Amino acid sequence: MPDVLVLVDHDGERVHKCTYELLTAARRLGDPAAVVVGTPGTAARLEEPLARHGATSVYAAESTEADEFLATPAVDALELAVREVSPAAVLVSATTDGKEVAGRLAARLDGGLLIDAVDVDSCGVATQVVFGGSYTVRSQVTHGLPVITLRPGSFEPEERPVEARARQLALPPVDRVASARVTARRAALAGDRPELTEATVVVSGGRGVGGADGFKVVEQLADALGGAVGASRAAVDAGYYPHQYQVGQTGKSVSPQLYIALGISGAIQHLAGMQTSKTILAVNKDPEAPILGLADYAVVGDLFAVAPQLAQEVAARRAVG
């Protein structure tokens, strides 16, 4: 079987779940080979969980400056790995960084770029949802190496323990004139709740929540359901909730089993980020709000009455069950 390169998304200590999804998807196309870009020692730390999820080789592309520059070390590493193994495809998570790395790699190799796929079959045909969920498109690379970015949350990661071969890639020194240096990083604070794009339940609040205090109601319902909290852009812009939780076209795309919209009108840019959720519930006091037309269960009412009651009922049921 040909190799399929997978770019590992990690924070130096931990492999992010979206990488396990890539490894699972990669098995459909060939033998998953993981590429770890980081400071020396990173690949050795991450090898065990990668092998447990089916990586038949782990390439270490390491240098002391690898995490100091934006995107370039990852593009260089993948380019080197492609030249070394001639893979059937390269898979990268469709995160902000991942899409840029994938695009630059495709351009350098004159390969075909498939962006934000939600599925990929054994022939390399990718499924994409475009225009905020109004079309499902299946496309394929027709020239050059397929470089596919996969939307996080699209695959159920599977464990498939294998022996991984450890390999090295010699990263070239970063060209300081052609690369942006990261001089400071402020990681988004991860709370106790599940990661937004990984959660099976997402409860989001909009401008209707009325303020930062009001978001307690949203959080309580999310906690009762074991879900993540999201927010509309209007809520984020008004300072009710931090940007990292924004759902929509310019925020995160989520596709949970259950999405609950509280005090959100349902603008097309918001729908773009949540329309593929399996079940949608909405509470809005305006009977004309577009979100109510989209919901599987729509409540015309005050979120401050409905959400606490729902949270309480769910908690009571959890206590019994």
Add this chain to the structure above:
Amino acid sequence: MNIVVLVKQVPDTAAERTLSEADHTLDRENADLVLDEINERAAEEALTLKEAVGAEVTVVSMGPDSALDAIRKVLAMGADRGIHICDDRLHGADVVTTAKVLAAAVRTVADVDLVLAGNATTDGQASAVPAVVADLLGLPQLTHARELTVDAGRVRVERETENGEATLDAPLPALVSVTEKINEPRYPSFKGIMAAKKKPVETVDLDDLFPDADADADEAGFRVTRTGVVEAVPRPARATGTRVTDDGSAGRQLVAYLIAQKLV
């Protein structure tokens, strides 16, 4: 300073968008086309710099005849000149070709210090074109900027993504893509609109940008796309759901629904 702003004309997101039956590309004939909102912000950054330190601002757009309207709008906001890349062969161009063509157009502008773009378009949502243009031009990519400072030959950016915030630093020349949070774009004034009609806009095609491509055996400059659509289907509208008006028991009704759906 010489600044190039990359702008794209996109279908108005407020309107319905359709894919053409014939080739699964965007049906532009049936769409309301506007200058992408985030690009107005990229233009605004360029014009702010122009006012602060002095700059010549060139607007570049690749698109059909109608893309000229997008260029004129940025000229009306205050940019100096435009380059319109218009060629029927570019219909359906993929990210790689789009970036190659834009990079070639930027190369025609002398001594560029800064290339500005939006961080994502509302139609393609690739969010990749600016990074690829930077790679092709050998420029540092400072993408997804919420704040931009240019000082003493260097550029600094506050980057905001789903993973948090970062400060980026690089020497000029550089490419910066901006998010919708960076500023509030100005409206073109009546005077600006009148002046824009007289500002120079150069129309170029692939032969102008890649004069040697014909001789080039692999014709790389002309490969329009490296991907093909196998199938495009409109997603079925969601089935009409249940609708209730809260009479004080909606929370309890919802929980019953969630139990029935095995969601709790």
